Amino acid sequence: MTDPRKNTRDVYPPTGPDLNTKSWLTEAPLRMLMNNLHPDVAENPHELVVYGGIGRAARTWRDFDLIVESLKELEADETLVVQSGKPVAIVKTHKDAPRVLIANSNLVPHWANWDHFNELDKKGLMMYGQMTAGSWIYIGSQGIVQGTYETFMEAGRQHYGGDLTGRWILTGGLGGMGGAQPLAAVMAGACCLAVECDEKSADFRLRTRYVDEKTHSLDEALEMIARWTKAGEAKSVALIGNAADIFPEIYKRGIRPDIVTDQTSAHDPVNGYLPQGWSVGEWRAKAETAPKEVEKAARASMRVQVEAMVAFHEDGVPTVDYGNNIRQMALEEGLENAFAFPGFVPAYIRPLFCRGIGPFRWAALSGDPEDIYKTDQKVKELLPDNKHLHNWLDMARERISFQGLPARICWVGLGDRHRLGLAFNEMVKNGELKAPVVIGRDHLDSGSVASPNRETEAMMDGSDAVSDWPLLNALVNTASGATWVSLHHGGGVGMGFSQHAGVVICADGTEDAAKRLERVLWNDPASGVWRHADAGYELAKGCARAHGLRLPAILG
Template identity: 55%
Template sequence: MTDTLDSAPAAAAGTPASVASVIRAPRGATRTAKSWGAEAAKRMLMNNLDPEVAERPDDLVVYGGTGRAARSWAAYEAIVRTLDELEPDETLLVQSGKPVGVFRTHEWAPRVLIANSNLVGDWATWPEFRRLEDLGLTMYGQMTAGSWIYIGTQGILQGTYETFAAVARSLGRASTGSATGSGASTGSATGSGASTGSATGSTIPADDLRGTLTLTAGCGGMGGAQPLAVTMNGGAVLIVDVDRTRLDRRVAHGYLDEVADDLDAAVARVTAARDAGEALSVGVEGNAAEIFPELLARGIRIDIVTDQTSAHDPLSYLPIGTAVADWQAEAARDPEDFTRRARESMAAHVRAMVGFQDAGAAVFDYGNSIRREAELGGYDRAFSFPGFVPAYIRPLFAEGKGPFRWVALSGDPEDIAKTDRAVAELFPEDAALHRWLRKAGEQVHFEGLPARICWLGYQERHLAGLRFNEMVASGELSGPIVIGRDHLDAGSVASPYRETEAMADGSDAIADWPLLNALLNTASGASWVSIHHGGGVGIGRSIHAGQVCVADGTALAAEKLARVLVNDPGTGVMRHVDAGYDRAREVAAERGLTVPMW
């Protein structure tokens, strides 16, 4: 059977009367769809638009300024209606947020296949994408917005936590003493082994940021993970955002400790915390393109500098001189001039970041394309500092290690507590994982459906998935578990400014790998699979794929989980073997992955 679905092509506007003003995913073990695969997809779509989760739910925007869950409200309604009617042997196709067809497949096939914002090479530019978007023909899906597996700020939190732990290790600080590392100093900025002031007399673990100060910007859906990730690693952090409401939201949700009234107060609070060796996060309202240069000019000692503003899309970055209240109107009135001014501001922002690096701070791009945008804005040293993946994360990718996330469809937080304990029991020797699970259980505020994330590698993820499935089958959990991941993963993305920057063999821009990942996950029995273009770095700069599985307690689910959760991270090991990484070769040999050599 083949159905063609007709939904309005217009871009998302106001919420129609037929859609509730507040969307919240159903909870519990009773489904309205005909399979848990379809029910899970529906609930996760709705969860993406829960006001606790989404940046601008009325506009269908989940995060990243423009990342939508569906193209229009009519398309959203059609998706939900179709998922409820979908047979267990049918597959729904979604083209850039619009449902376009239902096809008879089989029970092992995904219930949903999604493609978002994919453009042919010569047409893959922001102006052409916006022209097509204005015609209602496409939408920007970011990574997990348009693939319905965003779990709020926690979704990026552990990756951010792992990154800052790696930053701490890279500083090479001595374990004791009052001023540590090769760059010990009380001057305007520190060396790569930054001085930690007078409060670090006790032993400091290698992955602890105690006695350091991090400067960053962007406290929205993704960037909002940064302050908690730094404090969970023991450091002090100052985070800048142009929108005070974002900072206040992070305080309310426990991701940010406090918001200062002005820059002077913010600097006083974080420098005192750094010198005392205390973990503290402080937000301040302002434009990073102005505040970063100001802090550099003042000679404030900063140890670590990064950024997670929505720089991938110039229309989502506020230029100097534009008020937040005028942002959308000015961007819409003259997008080309707004882009020019945004890029000039990004150039000032990045120039200051390079200035901190020149003074000795550890500086890295956090995957938002700000270096390329600053270069387009006229700054020729924009790529003086590295991206976070080649600087800190690639050794993990070579092992197939990456973000493994799960969601309790029951809505019961106790289900997450039980699965946390199960994961800890499965990997008793992994001290870093235990530390994360303990801290997350104590400090992470759930947004929408209760969820958790941790980083697991090749031949590890399926053990957790199968255990969850057993817990559902036995009744230990009160409902099925959805298992997915970020698209920021070892083998699911080609992104030369982020995940595949500086590959050993120069294959940064080869996009065959994420396509193979999506095809393999489809063949292995994933519940839904997606292929996107653009992600967190912008149109023309990445191709990436996602997969989601459902542990519903059945024998069929167990068979699927055993394949998908081995094969999916296996493509990461395969990809890094092919690129020449020795550690990936070792992992493949140790864990039984066949990679033909020629």
């Protein structure tokens, strides 16, 4: 029997101004589904895997074909219903309703674990949608660079008056996600010293210009940092070494970075963290043959690294856990004050979420990079005072290559998103852009996710696990006229640990689209502002008042 999930086909989205479907509102999901499986975008497109382990765009290749076929047939008052990557129904709705409604990987809580999911998945009854894989709005690695950039920028705002010139960040790990750190730091105006034990990871980042220099010597790395920070030059260096050795050594020398964090894969003590005194080769070999031994040694080393991080923190250096669970590991190793420093979401992302700011993104359905450059320019015009955004746009254009359909991410919030959407729609209408654009965001956004170990960790009122919010977000976006809406479970942190919603809207240049854009791109970020206002954040309440939100039981 052939595996219904394997194929050797290469899928590329159609580009250009001509329709393959009956309207742009159905052409848009068609192109974005295919874009998710574009060979330059997806991690394993032949198995329908987009990113994040097994995050898929469709359940099987047959389902993929049926989705495409359905979108080609769909009328302007019809909606396609997709259940865990399978197109189950086409229903009559109306022109202001979404054209596609999606639910992926949702399980009744008592059964919401990997074992049960895997059983259903094996039977062909389910699909893991991750966040933007099954909801057709993944656009490659630009996202992680931008997320890291925003984190560093917010740290800069909180601790250094918004200016990271002459500042430097100490971190560990240059892997799949962590490799974005030196580039993001430089974009944010800071220098970066990233400790990486595996020279191959560092070399990969050198080749793609995500990091500027490489060295095996701590002295040399520190000398570079001293030189660059003095000159106000933003540059980065990869230091080949073990973070558990280097962090304490830097502390001992009395040197104090301006920000400290870490992205080694500490969450996985067998395969993710090199124990002190081991070679990388020995580590990889023993991870197979003696996993318990590796784990024990790795955990002991993590404790050493966290001790140094706590010491930096206690000396007043802004220090955060970047979601790799290293504090928990150290705590379990007996380090009682391991949680002395905060996680990056409560520290830096939450203040953004309070204003509805999160990973807003758009893609040019034309396939033409010029369309994105024109929107970049429009963003600058409409947000003339947002210097750090201008900086991001310039740096992104210069240093990040497009993958698949040209796209752009930038973190903007309530009050700005709808203005950008309306302006893009106008550009489509008057022919400035060669075809419509789609506008969406990650599920990891201000009002669209409940994930107590990450996005909603340590909410002020303790409402971390309340998932009414993402469900309401999806209902509100559906009622506001988004082009497609999705409800997922288990993205980011795995089965049982998160519920989240996605939204995408197509700016096709029509008046109808303008009305929908105005509603969706206002209500969607607003839902993040209420969620945080309800939890008691003054920043969110202030934002709600400033924008005249009507929140009966929250603002009174």
